[in-house]
Amino acid sequence: MSIPSNSSDQKHVLSKSTYIRGLQCKKSLFLYKNFIQLRDPLSSEQAAIFSRGTNIGLIAQGLFPGGIDARSFGKSRADAIKKTQELINSGQEVIYEAAFQHEQILVYLDILIKKDGKWFAYEVKSSVKVSKTYMNDAALQYFVITQNGLALEEMNILYINKEYQRKGELELERFFLTKEVSDYCKEQTEDIQTKVLDLKEVLKLEAIPEVSIGEHCSSPYPCDFMGYCWKNVPKDSVFNIMGANRSELFLMYNAGIQSIRDIENEEVYNREQRIQIWSYKNKKAFASKKGISDFFDTLTYPLYFLDIEICMPALPEFEGNFPYQHIPYQYSLHCKQSADAELTHLDFLAEGMGNPSPQFLEHFLSNIGEKGSILIFDDSAERRVLNQLVKEMPERKAEMDNVLKRFVDITQVFMKRHYYNPLMKGSLSLKNILPALLPGIDYSQLAISNGITALAAFDKLRNPQADLFETDELRKNLLEYCKMDTYAVAMITEKLREFI
Numbered sequence: 001m002s003i004p005s006n007s008s009d010q011k012h013v014l015s016k017s018t019y020i021r022g023l024q025c026k027k028s029l030f031l032y033k034n035f036i037q038l039r040d041p042l043s044s045e046q047a048a049i050f051s052r053g054t055n056i057g058l059i060a061q062g063l064f065p066g067g068i069d070a071r072s073f074g075k076s077r078a079d080a081i082k083k084t085q086e087l088i089n090s091g092q093e094v095i096y097e098a099a100f101q102h103e104q105i106l107v108y109l110d111i112l113i114k115k116d117g118k119w120f121a122y123e124v125k126s127s128v129k130v131s132k133t134y135m136n137d138a139a140l141q142y143f144v145i146t147q148n149g150l151a152l153e154e155m156n157i158l159y160i161n162k163e164y165q166r167k168g169e170l171e172l173e174r175f176f177l178t179k180e181v182s183d184y185c186k187e188q189t190e191d192i193q194t195k196v197l198d199l200k201e202v203l204k205l206e207a208i209p210e211v212s213i214g215e216h217c218s219s220p221y222p223c224d225f226m227g228y229c230w231k232n233v234p235k236d237s238v239f240n241i242m243g244a245n246r247s248e249l250f251l252m253y254n255a256g257i258q259s260i261r262d263i264e265n266e267e268v269y270n271r272e273q274r275i276q277i278w279s280y281k282n283k284k285a286f287a288s289k290k291g292i293s294d295f296f297d298t299l300t301y302p303l304y305f306l307d308i309e310i311c312m313p314a315l316p317e318f319e320g321n322f323p324y325q326h327i328p329y330q331y332s333l334h335c336k337q338s339a340d341a342e343l344t345h346l347d348f349l350a351e352g353m354g355n356p357s358p359q360f361l362e363h364f365l366s367n368i369g370e371k372g373s374i375l376i377f378d379d380s381a382e383r384r385v386l387n388q389l390v391k392e393m394p395e396r397k398a399e400m401d402n403v404l405k406r407f408v409d410i411t412q413v414f415m416k417r418h419y420y421n422p423l424m425k426g427s428l429s430l431k432n433i434l435p436a437l438l439p440g441i442d443y444s445q446l447a448i449s450n451g452i453t454a455l456a457a458f459d460k461l462r463n464p465q466a467d468l469f470e471t472d473e474l475r476k477n478l479l480e481y482c483k484m485d486t487y488a489v490a491m492i493t494e495k496l497r498e499f500i
């Protein structure tokens with residue numbers, strides 16, 4: 001594939017994000033700069049991730065009030081760089097989004113402040129811990145800023161204090177923690193210089209560099225060229241083997257053992273993995289009558305099928321909340337009183353702008369009954385949120401303990417491989433198991449089809465400026481989505497019963 005002739009200067013500029021991209025994979029950097037059209041289309045889930053979420057960077061500006069945003073004076077990077085220099089020269093002591101460029105590496109720094117004649121840099125992260133990736137991010141910024149001639153007294157990362165509990169007004173000084181990373185940044189200078197030179201060589205290449213697929217395709221970030229690089233990976237590839245060591249799978253794959261059907265030394269795999277291999281080699285589903293029967297023996301009627309939707313705002317919105325605390329805002333509950341009874345349905349979606357937890361719990365406990373199994377597809381989030389509610393409302397502890405005791409996680413059937421079907425594509429997600437067991441039943445007709453999009457819709461519902469007609473539609477879509485989740489679990493349960 002030849003490089004398009006309309007290559008522009010922009011293609012030789014490394015930003016912080018393209019630098020990080022290049023460190024992850026040179027091929028990804030080259031494709032991004034030259035063949036952006038090969039990038040995977042943004043899924044509705046990714047679009048929802050980008051569209052929602054609190055801008056923690058903006059909130060952090062409150063720690064250093066009175067600043068000027070260098071990016072707000074023009075559209076181009078040149079405008080922002082020029083404005084940053086003007087602000088520095090004019091004695092401005094707090095600058096947001098300060099832009100610097102050194103040897104065609106462009107960085108924007110969240111907050112730059114001058115105190116007692118010295119400059120301090122702050123990069124803001126919406127995470128509760130500082131990862132190596134963030135440190136490398138900061139090191140690149142430090143490198144570019146200092147090479148520009150601005151001496152930095154400190155390079156810092158501002159991140160979220162997970163221990164912070166809201167009491168009254170939000171206290172930014174307690175909500176954020178600061179980690180000084182100046183020494184790390186200084187130590188990285190030489191290494192960064194080498195890496196930058198290396199990546200600039202990538203930008204000069206005439207053809208796509210040869211890079212095999214590997215663990216780097218998803219770490220530290222999922223690559224957005226997987227559709228292109230992974231297009232020849234067979235549907236029954238070795239990557240479908242659940243629980244196998246990923247680096248060994250890539251070694252096998254790159255050595256030519258690409259399909260599960262090519263595997264010969266099955267004895268090195270555990271029982272669950274051998275079931276999968278058997279299933280692919282024989283092109284049919286595996287069902288253990290005994291395993292499924294044992295699972296049904298644990299169930300008692302009435303059977304409930306439950307799904308709880310949860311939001312985890314970075315910024316604690318309500319009194320007593322912590323950052324990223326799990327807050328339940330919706331549930332769907334199907335119920336079957338006996339084996340022959342009709343499926344009935346109840347649901348709840350929080351209204352208003354207040355804390356949804358109390359109204360959720362009141363509604364939930366009055367409908368979940370006192371006996372009978374509660375089937376959930378992966379109950380980890382439901383367990384976590386109910387345990388959280390126990391702490392918040394200890395007066396309901398006995399009722400909630402009873403509910404928790406009745407939880408049954410239906411994914412156990414699939415984790416223990418009492419059932420496996422090659423159509424599950426090596427995944428334990430409901431979206432893959434449902435069509436594998438019940439072709440024709442899926443989420444494709446729904447306006448909301450995944451949890452992230454549901455969260456984005458819930459955010460919109462709570463926007464005080466939201467249009468009334470739009471909120472009606474959003475509520476309807478959210479209720480349908482959650483209902484589908486529990487209907488799917490009820491249908492899967494019925495289908496599994498057929499095997500015994």
Ligand code: SF4
Nearest residue numbers: 025028217223226229
């Ligand atoms: S999919 Fe993997 S090999 Fe391809 S560009 Fe991305 S990281 Fe590189």
